[in-house]
Amino acid sequence: MLAYTARRVGVSLVQLLGLSFLSFMLIHFVPGNPIATMLGPRATVQEVARISASLGLNKPLPEQYWLFLGHLLSGHFGQSITFSQSISSLIGQRLVPSLALIGYGTLVALVIGVPLAIVSALRADTSVDHGIRIFTTVSFAMPIFWSGLILGIVFGLKLGWLPVSGYGTGFWGIVRSLTLPAVALGLSLLAVIVRTLRSSIRHVMALEFVEAVRARGFTTSRVFVSHVFKNAIMPTVTVLAVNVGFLIGGTVVLEQVFQIPGLGTLLFQAVEQRDYPLVETLTVLAGSVVVLLNLSTDILQAVVDPRVRPGAHSV
């Protein structure tokens, strides 16, 4: 188990290094640069050169990359170019709304998705099952900004139940302001959850051990809760972890639609301003979340399902 964890952590570190390199290269090769954006088209050559030197942008790329890595590892991530603040304090201010949105969205997806998946699996190939499939497919096919807009128009503007923009104060204020974007985010994730969980429930229910427990006279609900569900949930957890990248992308869009001052809005501004260090740091951090979640899912999987553990063998 220890060797497995160590190997898995090693792989994650390599992934993170590759990610830092890619995000560095990408933003540097996008046309435009932060100085031109800051100073406008009339800047003199001397001004550009001076600022370029003060920001270290005149150094060769490998050296800039090396400095960037240093900043990442030090944990304070250096200075933002456009916000004249340290990147770590910027992130600190913007982190909570984004995390709350992702968490809330996932919760919405689970609260709606798990019961739908169970009904779908138990009533497979009936009209209920087909209805659920149509609903989740439509919610999946709808672009996330589109469902966000529609929810905003219906529940915010028309019915006036919930705010359509901004970020409330206090727990309930935050919950209210994040509800519509969270529902939009949750709906986009629904199809993946329902499809995965439905098929793994059906797979597990066809296994021989389920017949063996039924033969013991257990109630249907005990068979389901104590045995089927536990064996069926892991693929869904994995799929959720894999889809965190998708959720982060959705958050960037929804924060724009609903004017939420989170990391997505920050990333948006950073790209617009070509704020190299800020874009790089945000990209690497978002990527790290995905990598770390996948890492912990793999380890969790080995904990839950003893057969996954390497070195598991008969005695």
Added chain:
Amino acid sequence: MALLTVAGLRIAFSHRGGSTEVVRGVEFAVEPGETVGLVGESGSGKSLACRSIIRLMPAHATMTASKVEFDGRDVLAMSAKELRDHRAHSVGMIFQDPYSCFDPTMRIGEQVAETLRVNAGLEGDAAKARALELLESVDIASPEQRFRAYPHELSGGMRQRVMIAIAISASPKLLIADEPTTALDVTTQAQILGLIEQRRRESGMAVLLVSHDFGVIAQACDRVVVMYGGYVVEAGPVAEVCARPQHPYTRGLLSSIPSLESAGRRVRRAGIPGQPPNPADLVAGCPFADRCAQVRPACRELHVALEGVGDGHVTACPYVRDGVPVTNAGGSR
């Protein structure tokens, strides 16, 4: 009075194109404390027939019967609650593949203890203590250690022992063993059969032992029921059926018993030529007609029914007695 009586049992699977009957009017009985063998090639309907005793049907299967009576109670009329009690307390069941009949994510001991908590109402430590006792009673060495093992960490024989422990935990009146040794090696097979026999003698429960191997049945059972293509084709006391097999299919099965020959090598003697039928292709007549060396035109129109040949011995073949064709059969009846 018989412990179990099954009669007129029919099981059909429904699918897109309609439905296919795979068990076609089966009857058998089990007396208290006796061991009855259910034998036949794979696909003959043995597993479904024994699952009908606890009405444990796979998806898309419909079961009908004129009678399934257990210990004086009508299994067909049981409510969901009564059926759960019946499964939990009256009948224990073990399965062919000990590798796949445990929850892979739950410790072995926990699976035994869960059964005790749910079915015997034991709690916490009492359930664990009783589970350890049960593991010990099926000859599992160092039960404390095995208790914490996951299914994949045990050998097939060990798992089958645990399965037996679970199945007999409620002291059932009948143990159904559906090919309990098919997935095991010869030595383990003998140990498991020995264990079942020992538990039967100690507790007085009856055993319904399913196998495709007549050798196993001949060794372990008092009576045998031979199935083919969803029908019972012959039944009777084991010694009698082995000595005077009436149905050509039974003769075929008996001649293909693997025998222990010189140097302990297992030699399979000539089996029955051809393949077991696909239930969807079976039409009227004797199901064995296509493979029978003594087939005659009338076999294709035969209405399959058991007739007595003395002393509880019945056969579904009216045309052959003791391997010899009956010349005027059919016409005279």
